[in-house]
Amino acid sequence: MANLKALRIRINSVRSTRKITSAMKMVAAAKLRRAQESAEAARPYAERMARMMGSLASAFAGREDAPQLLAGNGKDQVHLLVVVTSDRGLCGSFNVGVVRAARVRIAELRDQGKEVKLLCLGRKGRDMMRRDFGSMIIDTVLGLDKRLSYQMAADVGVKVSELFEAGEFDVCSVVYNRFQSVMTQVVSWQSLIPAMADDDGAEAPDLGGAVYIFEPDEFEILDNLLPQNMGVQVYRSLLESQASEHAARMTAMDNASRNAGDMIDRLNTLYNRTRQAAITTEITEIVSGAEAL
């Protein structure tokens, strides 16, 4: 028979766990609202940037002298995967999903005889990847989940372009959680280099045969625009990932609180039954003792 004192302690411990999870849920909800707002506010820029990239790409279509950041360097031997995860856990399958997608991709690429390198944004991703692919991680950026500014993302973008120029890799893509709704976050891939492989519906506008004027000239614009575009893409995936993280945590903590509630109910029933059984036994003992006299 379960010990009454042990049960009481158990119930109290589950209660305090529930307090923590429901507090975390509320914090996540508040943060989610902010993250969602900034993710939505950043969308117009990214969309228009994609449109402008589309216009420029169409101007360069079929030309041999297109910059490498735009069209790639013609090889695809070494792949760089940028894995966007959170620094903190307790958010359900948020990080696991991204890491699983990355693992599948790595296995595919390896089967094709390609080399893979990893850039981890966020501590959880690094920790999960380190065991199996430790030697492939070339860099990790932490602390991106505090107050995310465009500058931080731009720095990551600069890092990626520098690695590309140093010939460290040929193709780069990002894997992150795209925020769809509070209940669903979708693991998505986005190509960073070459930038042309973008399929966000960046369609060139119909100019009716007219040709763009470029000032100063198209190369100078691309020189400035491509790194900028990289920063924007990274910024966008970080924002989406952040909103997803809070949503995932909110859902996970909501479930945890509910489970804790169920468990408290069950334990309480058990506690009451046990107590009643003890009382009944005692009474039986007294009654049979009195009868024996």
Place this chain on the structure above:
Amino acid sequence: MADKVNFELVSPERLLVSDAFDMVVIPGGDGEFGVLPDHAPLISTIRPGIIDVHDGASIAHRIFVGGGFVEVLPDRCTVLAEDAVMVTDIDRAQVEADLAEAELTLRDAESDHDRRRAEGNVARLGAMLEASRAN
């Protein structure tokens, strides 16, 4: 034919302006230019400076931009600004402090990369200060 330009100004953080105006004057990489309706398609860089948005006889907005790009199509004009502030919102004391700091960083810059970035910062803040004085 449209008699107004659909002008949009977006920064990475948010959409600042989106409306139709008569004319927009933009500090392009090769010099200032005005955009009227039915402008030829154009893509240009922007150097730090002020974008003037004209509506009727008056200037509807004066916006400082720290650099970026502009795409002009016959019916619209889209500015992608790296950072953008309404000229009236510039806090001059803050900018002066930032500028002093940026100049210090520039002097102490060690790598080429740092120096380039610091130079960009000084130029941007200098232009911002100028913009706030002109106002």
